[in-house]
Amino acid sequence: MNGVITRQQRDYFRLKLESPLCSRMTIVMIKGKSLEIGSAEVLIEDIGGGGLRFLSDLKLPVNDQLVLQFETEVFSQQLKTYGHVVRSSVWSDQIYEYAVKFTMDESAHAEINRLVNSLAIRFRQRGRLPSGRFLEGERLDYFANMKNTEQQPV
Incomplete structure (x- = not known):
């Protein structure tokens, strides 16, 4: 099975992904001021209605004034979430x-919950990854490849 639903001390179920979901992360706001800066590739390890857990080669502060945007694709649909x-x-x-706590309205939380439930059902039924940006290799290789790609001359 590629995903496991867990409920720890959270308000929402969370789906642990054995094959992480590749995502684009962007810092979109600091202290209420919008930003337009570049983005970085990260790996989402688990996701639920209240937040997600991800891996990155960037050092980020624990700060509720720093709003992050995550963009990826699951079931051939674009998924965009926000949190700190x-x-x-x-x-x-x-x-x-x-660990990221989502800063979205209830309808966005409900949409994430539907996605998590659909993913869990798909993993149980088919035992394979649904369409989306799932990593099929090693996590460390992913970040090494990202660094090598960034260093290539244009």
């Missing part, structure tokens, strides 16, 4: 793990 970092830890050498 509530916890961070070192996952491995120069890779960090972050």
Whole structure:
């Protein structure tokens, strides 16, 4: 099975992804001021109606004034979520793990819950990944490849 639903001390169920979901993360707001800066590739490890957990090679602060946007694709549909970092830890050498609490309205939370439930059902029924940007290789290789791609001359 590629995903497991867990309910820890959270308000929403969370789906742990054995194959992480590749996502584009952008800092869209700091202290209420909108930003237009670049984005970075990250790996979503689990997701639920209240938030997500992701890996990145960027060092980010735990700060509710820093709003992040995550964009990815699941079931051939674009998914866009917003939230702020509530916890961070070192996952491995120069890779960090972050917990994000969503800062979205209830209808967006409900949409994420529907997505999580659909993913869980798909994993149980077919035992394989649905269409989307799921990583099929190793996490560390993913970040190494991102760095190599960034360093290629134009």
